[in-house]
Amino acid sequence: MSARPTLIFDFDSTLVGFETLEALADIALAGSPEADQVRAQIADLTDRAMSGEIAFGEALRRRLALLPLTRAHIATLAETAPDHLTASVRRNLNFFQQHKGKVVILSGGFREVIAPVAEMLGVSPDRVLCNDLVYDTDDRVTGVDDANPLSQADGKPAVIHALKLSGRVVMVGDGWNDAEVKLAGAADVFYAFTEVARRPSVVEVADAEAASLDEVLHAEGLVGRWSFPRSRMKMLLLENIHPAAVERLEEAGYSVETVKGALDEDDLIAAIKGVHVLGIRSKTTVSRRVLEEADRLMAVAAFCIGTNQIDLDAASDHGVAVFNAPYSNTRSVVELPSA
Numbered sequence: 001m002s003a004r005p006t007l008i009f010d011f012d013s014t015l016v017g018f019e020t021l022e023a024l025a026d027i028a029l030a031g032s033p034e035a036d037q038v039r040a041q042i043a044d045l046t047d048r049a050m051s052g053e054i055a056f057g058e059a060l061r062r063r064l065a066l067l068p069l070t071r072a073h074i075a076t077l078a079e080t081a082p083d084h085l086t087a088s089v090r091r092n093l094n095f096f097q098q099h100k101g102k103v104v105i106l107s108g109g110f111r112e113v114i115a116p117v118a119e120m121l122g123v124s125p126d127r128v129l130c131n132d133l134v135y136d137t138d139d140r141v142t143g144v145d146d147a148n149p150l151s152q153a154d155g156k157p158a159v160i161h162a163l164k165l166s167g168r169v170v171m172v173g174d175g176w177n178d179a180e181v182k183l184a185g186a187a188d189v190f191y192a193f194t195e196v197a198r199r200p201s202v203v204e205v206a207d208a209e210a211a212s213l214d215e216v217l218h219a220e221g222l223v224g225r226w227s228f229p230r231s232r233m234k235m236l237l238l239e240n241i242h243p244a245a246v247e248r249l250e251e252a253g254y255s256v257e258t259v260k261g262a263l264d265e266d267d268l269i270a271a272i273k274g275v276h277v278l279g280i281r282s283k284t285t286v287s288r289r290v291l292e293e294a295d296r297l298m299a300v301a302a303f304c305i306g307t308n309q310i311d312l313d314a315a316s317d318h319g320v321a322v323f324n325a326p327y328s329n330t331r332s333v334v335e336l337p338s339a
Contacts, residue, residue, distance in 0.1 A: 003167045004102050005220055008160065008187065010173030011107035011114050011130070013196040015121070016084045019046050020077070020109040021063045028073045038066050051201045052176030055153040056108055060131075060144065069141035074112045074133065081113050082120045086195050088212035088231075088253065089121075095217060096121040103127065106159065108150050108177065129159050157184035172216055174198075179205050191216050212253060230254050234296070236271060237279035238262055241303055245279075269293045279303055280310075288314035299323070 012019045025042050029035035042063050049059035089096075096103060100122040107114060107130040118128045132145045149155040156177050160169070161184070171178055171187040174197050182190035183205065192199075192206035193216075203209050210216045211231040230253035237246065238259045249256050254277075262283035263271060272278060272294045279301045280286065286300055291314045300310055302324040315322050 004099065004222070005168035005170045005188075006102050006104060006165050007099070007216075007220075008104045008106050008169065008171045008181065010175065010178045010193070011105055011109045011117070013174045014172060014178075014193045015086065015089055015105065015117060016081060017086050017196050018084055019043075020113055021060075021067070022046060023077055024069060024073055025067055027076050028067050028069050041066055047199075049177070050175035050197075051199050052179075056175075056177045057152045057155070060108060060151065064141065064143060067141075071135055071139035071141075074110065074141070078113045078116055082116050085117070085120075086213070087251065088195055088214050091253070092213050092217065093121070095213075095222065096123065099222070100124070100127075104129065104160075104163075106130075106150075106156055106171075106173075106178075106181070108155070110144075154180060154184070156181050157186040160186035170216070170220060172210065172213075174202065176202055178202070182207070191219075214253065233276045234274055235277045235279060236275045238284050239281040239303075241279055241281075245303075265290060272297060277301060282306065282309055284309060286310040286315070291315055291318045291320060294318070294320070 009015055021042055022039065025039050029038055032038070045054070045059045045063050048054045049056050103121070103123050105114060105118055105123055105128045109130055110133050111128065111130050112133065114128055114130050115125070118125070129150065131148055131150050133141050134143050134145060136142050144151045149158045157180050160181055168189075169187040171181040171190045172193050174193045176199070179190055179192070179202050181187045189207045190205075191208055191210040192203040193210050194203065195212050208219060210219070215231060233254050235249060235254050235256045236259070237256060239262050240260055241258060246256050246258060259271070265285065265287055268284065268286070268290050272290065274296050275294065276296050277299045278286070278297060280303065282304045286309060288311045291297065291311065297318070297320050299321040300315065302310065302322070304325060307322055307324050310322055312322060
């Protein structure tokens, strides 16, 4: 059995669903008449740094200079940071607990904000590599520790090289400075993590794009929440399936496409390519021909009482499960007035 890889995770927009400096701007600028303008400047600098247009260290200092940050602002974000884990990270907490000795957090962000999240994930402080803020005597943020390589350009590769990790090293992140870890030879593979933000220039140089942590774990042969990443499971829902159902399925990690009305046989055959689960009501006919043309179909969900619109024999022949909602009209029937 091969040794488990070391997984290095970026923090912002990877482990959590926010960019630290943008979140701090919301806190520090609350009520300021210039808040929208400053937020826009910070967001622009973040995007340019993450896309590789400007050096990370330059963008960091320029963003900090725009904000009247204090220790209290940092503490406010740190307190809520664990509540903002990305969905796929949250559902894979057991993975972090079981592999914490093989997990590193690498970030240009700030230790005070990252520490509570690292603790939740079971990552020890010595495996958290990030920037340290500098304060004046009035607890105002004046900058970061300039001696820390992560405050400079090319800091992430330098820090990982210095660790001298053995075995396979995997970098997971959403920004250009994460891609640089692989490009500089400090990691064997780089996954562009796109669950929160997708940056084309970063995806272009990545070994693979990962829409969730589940995809990374699956590709690396590691056991996560599911044996197959749900983001690769495509669902096609027809006939105005309730938006709440769509929301629930997307929150669970599935890829969901919806069509307002029913589809005739030819249109359904064209639409069902690559679909794993088909959801219908009573007006869509799932014929033997449709089932023969479906290349990935695993199940047909009838969001209604009957299944007469589905060729059950053909579904059985092709190993496609069929299920319905036998009690979907119970309330309506009960509420009918007595004769």
